[in-house]
Amino acid sequence: MLTKEENDLLTQTDAGTPGGILLRSFWQPAALSEELPFDSAPIRIRIFGEDLVLFRDDAGSPGLLGLHCPHRAADLSYGRCEDGGLRCLYHGWLFDAAGNCTEQPGEPAESDFKTKVKQTAYPCKEQAGLIFTYMGQGEPPLLPAYPALQAGDGQWFVTKFFQECNYLQGNEGNLDPEHLSFLHRAFINDPRANADLVKGGEASFDMLLGKDKAPVIEIEETNYGLRIFTTRNAEEGETFLRLTNYVFPNMNAFPGGVGGTPADQGHGMHWHVPIDDTHHWKYQLTTVWAGSLDKTKLNAGNVGDLKPDYHLHRNTENRFLQNRGEMKDTTFAGMGFNIQVHDVWATAGEGPIQDRTTEHLGYTDKVITAARRQLLDAVRTVQEGGEPKYVARDAGSNSFGHMVSFNEVGPKSTDWHSLWQERIPK
Ligand code: FES
Ligand SMILES: [Fe+2]
Structure with a gap:
């Protein structure tokens, strides 16, 4: 829960507002x-x-x-x-x-x-x-060297989605590991091309998310925000780790959704950029580390859902075409398989600007709480005339090779907190 003053500080982004100055201190996608x-x-x-x-x-x-x-x-x-x-x-x-x-x-x-x-x-x-x-004051910082921005030609796919709500609730949706056990679940394998398989294709990532609905969530601070460890029980004696990241101030990085071994999964980023305080663009960038990315396959989930103006066909006007029959045996939400549709439903439904003075945050919201703390600290720095932490102005601070994301199933004895170091692409 936030006070009204804190909620305003984090959600108001017009020129001259503390939150606006904070976000303008970073390079942001414009198109x-x-x-x-x-x-x-x-x-x-x-x-x-x-x-x-x-x-x-x-x-x-x-x-x-x-x-x-x-x-x-x-x-x-x-x-x-x-x-x-x-x-x-x-x-x-x-x-x-x-x-x-x-x-x-x-x-x-x-x-x-x-x-x-x-x-x-x-x-x-x-x-x-x-x-x-870069819409901030003074000399621009370095364009951040996030791994997903370093991919070569043929190794990235990028698009965007219009969202009718404040950018913060869009971004907080990504910092919520629990909703993956519900909102995006399907009761059958996704028939489209990008079904997300783990462990050599034996189990769908979605099935594992549904199997254990009470994950253990741990976080550690990094030089870009937060590293997020979400572990769930898998088969007997095994654990399923999903490693994701909060990338300060309005991004996150997660497994790229191309399936396969951790090294094959690549990297995805969602970047929530205010149009104004009640609308934003969600930029989605997916990359692979090696070889080339099948853009047609990756975009299969959007075909038919995303209009040429990057607005989704399913929206609040048509109640996201929710289908109660589909909810019986096909998807949990009854809104098709596209997770972007589900996320837009969830975040737009919270209102144009979520009133965070009335919410009740629990254990599974701990990443959201930690991210807000980082944001409020940075807003205070800005209010005092300083530059927020995480703005990269030299090669040393613009080093993010340790930002990795993956889904992995392994023995419970695995040291999940250090495994990411072995998963840094060579
Ligand atoms: S040149 Fe006269 S309005 Fe632009
Ligand atoms: Fe989601």
């Missing part, structure tokens, strides 16, 4: 690269309550500017990408990606008026199919 192909129209985006335009200059580099032209506020997302920047349709002013006004064709030739005009601009970087931006 998928596929939304902005080379030579395409600029796109209008909204992030942290700010309306912006994302474009590629004629060299292909992304730029992110305030949506409204600083001349007389025309919408720059209709502009022309030319001459090294974005040109406003109304009177032809040209802006580069740094927000400099480089041309004002109608002003007298001797005028230096353009040097007095600066458009809002945020730096961008592109990696693993994502266009990142």
Whole structure:
């Protein structure tokens, strides 16, 4: 449970709010690269309550500017990408990606008026199919070297999902190991291509989650947030470990969902980025460490569910097309097999901004409690004018090779707390 003041601190992300300053201290995904192909129209985006335009200059580099032209506020997302920047349709002013006004064709030739005009601009970087931006103050930190962002071509798959609620409840959904024993359960093997098998394909990961509904949950602090050990009883004498991570401040990393041995499972990340305080994007990045990733197979779970605008067909308007017949013998929730649908249902149902003054947290919510503590500590640092912990500004602090995720079944005698060190990809 949080006080109202604490809940506000963690859920309000507009410019100038402590929570907003905190999240802006980190590089954040602004869009998928596929939304902005080379030579395409600029796109209008909204992030942290700010309306912006994302474009590629004629060299292909992304730029992110305030949506409204600083001349007389025309919408720059209709502009022309030319001459090294974005040109406003109304009177032809040209802006580069740094927000400099480089041309004002109608002003007298001797005028230096353009040097007095600066458009809002945020730096961008592109990696693993994502266009990142830094909206914080001062010099940007390093783009974090999370393992999932280091995958080579052919080793990542990325998409996103619209969520009609505050970013924090989306992210807290990932920090809740217990819901996997219920919400996402299926009573039959997932007929789609990405059924998640463990232990050489003998048992489905989902079956093991349903077998023991009272896991032991342990956490340890790391230089990126929290490492989360969730152990459940498996077959006689065996334990099932799911190792996941809270990645500060609005991400998590978990097994990639491609099945197989721990080394084959790859890595997944969910990154919850506010559009404003009551809507956010959940970016989903899946990578493998070696070989190439079958994107068609991995995306099979979304086909038919995700619309071209990255909104799910199933939503609150149609009550997620819940099917009571399906609940008898096929899925626990009656909303199909796509876990993204289930998660959207769970988190949107908590309200636009969850009222955390009335909740009752139990043992299984211990990761959420610990993550909130880290967030509140960082908010206080920000309120005192400092930079939050975990912002990486040198190679030493930008080292995350020890962030691993996997599902593994083994003898109860296994030292589950040190096993992850052996699972770091070579
Ligand atoms: S409003 Fe953009 S150039 Fe005039
Ligand atoms: Fe979930």
